[in-house]
Amino acid sequence: MRQFPAIGGMRSVEEFRARVEELRLEIPCDEYVEAAPESPLAKPLHVAGKTIGNRFCIHPMEGWDGTRDGKPTDATIRRWRNFGLSGAKLIWGGEAVAVRHDGRANPNQLLINEDNKRSLSQLREELLAHHQQACGSTDELIVGLQLTHSGRFSRPNEKLRPEPHLLYHPPLLDRRVNANGNSPLLTDDDIRRIIDDFITAARIANDLGFDFIDVKHCHGYLGHEFLSAHTRAGDYGGSFENRTRFLREVTEGVRSLAPNMLIGVRLSAFDLIAFHSETTNGKTGPGIAEHTDLPYHWGFGVDVNDPQRYDLSEPRRFLTLLRDLGIHLVNISGGSPYYNPHIQRPALYPPSDGYQPPEDPLVGVARQMEVTRALKEQFPELILVGTGYSYLQEYLPNVAQAAVDQGWVDSIGLGRMVLSYPELPFDVLSGRGLQHKRICRTFSDCTTAPRKGLPSGCYPLDEFYRKSEDGAELKALKSAARAQTS
Ligand SMILES: Cc1cc2nc3c(=O)[nH]c(=O)nc-3n(C[C@H](O)[C@H](O)[C@H](O)COP(=O)(O)O)c2cc1C
């Protein structure tokens, strides 16, 4: 099995830079990290008359911990409080919130509707209150809500039972959700009803005081699947115009019901083919790209002649469309946690349903950074949030500062790091330095737990989860799995 050097074992910026050079990657990394107000990470951004007070963004991070009817629980509220305490001035959506029950990714996903309005409002209020407490003011804080339909990855009723809503039949992905070429597809009328649900959800988010909604187009969920629906017939498949009709109709509807609501889009701006692993002597091997006939017609941002490479021609067209629609907030991600997790969330340790890293996870970080940089170069007027930084660990602040300073990206998105160490942005900007024991080491338990039907959270580093009943259950499940394979 290939072993890659752990970031936590590197002793200095020089050692980190040497590894980056050895891998022939481009990852900018400053020697020293400045505190506010001089820090490039403390510089404000401006969008549609609003100011975002610094360059840290909290990515949407779902917890699989809502009630069965889609309301937040204490654990959900605690996570949103932590988002507020982080000191980041851009909160990208909190977490994926389903616009209808059958589009939930799990039976505990939050659901936005009139019944749940009051309890969803509490999430934003608690976030604001805790931000006020940590930072002394909620000025220049922008809070969005991520709206989703999980499409092919819907599991609304049973944690482990797929109930996919399909737009077309990509053979490699159909079999992952127990579907096949005969499984029914969403009709154009079904799609129109889903669009109405997004518009209603946006109106409710507007009533609740959210600054923007994210019309989620990433990670294999419905919005993302539209973009690759080349082989679908009808109004929502085939041509680029048809594949983006969903976005345009949602945007038009939101603007008519809630004209002041800002719209953002989280986008898987590139993709690769699906990966799988082989198990030898009970050990999961490194990820292997699935075999496919060429050309490969089932991706967005994928090279059709070599689907292990990305191709930004259509994503560039998509960003042009966003700009023309007046959508200036774009969060760049890639791939999907379901079929190529190593590109979506680079990690040294795979989740239970994953595979050993097929490349040094730094390659995954560099890929996300290079895509965002290329898009930023072409679209300077858009505000681009970057993804994949958690794997950088001790060097996250050095790389983040350099990337913002050199104009590769506008805002540094934090995903897993905010589960283990929410106050990282605050510590960086105040010049206190990092609390090393709280740094996310990409153990992937926050992904493994939901794969086993448990709520997500940082089980290794956050006592709230480590000491809980769920923590004991996860430990038992993991050791049972180890015993089976040894
Ligand atoms: C437990 C968990 C929950 C997530 N939930 C969401 C979500 O609700 N919406 C979303 O767009 N991305 C979600 N993501 C992806 C993250 O926002 C982020 O893109 C990913 O973790 C990579 O960033 P990082 O390297 O900072 O972790 C989730 C990731 C994890 C690990």
Ligand code: SF4
């Ligand atoms: S479980 Fe904790 S340490 Fe592991 S990847 Fe998730 S946030 Fe990081």
